[in-house]
Amino acid sequence: MLLNYQQIKEKAGRIRKYHATLPNKREETIIAQKTKKSSSDKAKKIQWHPAFYAAAELELKENIEELDLISEYHLSKEPVRIDLLIIKEENADKVMKNEIGHIMRKYNVLEYKGPGDELSIDTLYKTLGYACLYKGYGKTTNEIPAEELTVSLFREAYPKELFLELKRKGYTLEEKYPGIYYVGGNILFPVQIVVISRLSRVMHSSLRILSANADIEDIRKFLEQTENMKTPRERNNIDAVLQASVSxxxxxxxxxxxxxGMCEALRELMKDEIEQDVARGEARGEARGIIDTCYDLGLKEDAILERLQKKLNISLKTAQEYLKTFGKQMI
Incomplete structure (x- = not known):
């Protein structure tokens, strides 16, 4: 994880350096587009969907024992899959505790769009089509009643064009809860569109941190709310969400x-980085001690650099950085 970050950072640094030498606006535009594309490509490579499945479980944890959550549900032998299918068990509460689940009935089709993905009118029709196919593939006639089906679409950013198109077609939009819009009108199933960035921070931190630009307060809230979740299922979901968000x-x-007060989940996830920081801190302490001793002995800088390299097994460049940092303090 750290290596990937450094590579991206170095690459971005090269782009910025090159950008400073460009002679005209056209080339500046090209570099800006490349930089934007690089960030977009990075977000697309992150495995957002598994993190979304985990976040969905965390969101609905109060009713989780009454639900079957089936990710990438295959509608047929062909590669047509629902992002997440949620089936309520027979003895489940009629209304779920989490407000995202208030619209849900027995069979619930969820479509998730990760950061940078488009949510358009075609996405809505495609997801309605998935729901129709799911109903049509029942083992017996009307095994899956239409009145027991719902559709939910999730996206981080506000889908302005989709909402304008829905209104143009005569549908209504009601913001039932912050960030949760119910679609009304002549539509096959109850539909809600969840705009993740507008959800309540207090109630939906697990979804809000699934962002390429997560807010630090959302992260802190998520870590605070999940600190006492200890079951294996909960810990696995927390790890899945954090892996995508941290990346x-x-x-x-x-x-x-x-x-x-860093939480256990984050500490474990970033264990390698923490150990590296500790090692760097110890090396800096040793370097300072060596430099101090060398100055007491009256050694010249070349001799100090040689001793630093030998004692700490470091490069000349690193030794020079230590000497620059600590040497002046000792003079």
Missing amino acids: ANYEIYQKVRRAN
């Missing part, structure tokens, strides 16, 4: 993990 927001998580 997309590494610098922010570095700030969070250095703060007091």
Whole structure:
């Protein structure tokens, strides 16, 4: 994880350096487009969907024992799959506790669009089509009643074009809860569109941190809310959400993990980085001691650099950095 971040950071550094030498606006535009594409490509490579499945479980944890959550549900032998299918068990509560689940009935089709993915009118029709196919593939006639089906679509950003198109077609949109819009009108099944960035921070932190630009307060809220979740299922879901979120927001998580009270899940996830930081701290302490001793002995800088390289098994460049940092303090 750290290696990937450094590679991306170095690559971005090269782009910025090259950008500074460009002679005209056309080339500046090209570089800006490449930089934007690089960020977009990075977000697309992150495995957002498994993290979404985990976040969905965390969101619905109060009713989780009454639900069957089936990811990438195959509608047929062909590669047509529902992102997430949620089936309520027979003895489940009629209304789920989490507000995202209030619209849900026995069979619930969920479509998730990760950061950078489009949510259009075609996406809505495709998902309605999945719901129709799911009903049609029942083992017996009307095994899956239409009145027991719902459709939910999730996306981080506000789908302005989709909402305009729905209104143009005569559908209504009601923001039932912050970020949760019910689609009304002549539509096959109850439909809700969940705009993740507008969800309540307090109630939906597990979804809100599934972002390429996560807010540090959302991260802190998620870590706070999941600190006491200890079951294997909960810990696996927390890890899945964090892996995607950390990959997309590494610098922010570095700030969070250095703060007091870092949670166990984040500490375990970033264990390698923490150990590297500790090792670097120990090396810096040793370097300072060596430099101090060398100055007491009256050694010249070349001799100090040689001793640093030999004692700490470091490069000349690193030794020079240590001498620059600590040497002036000792003079």
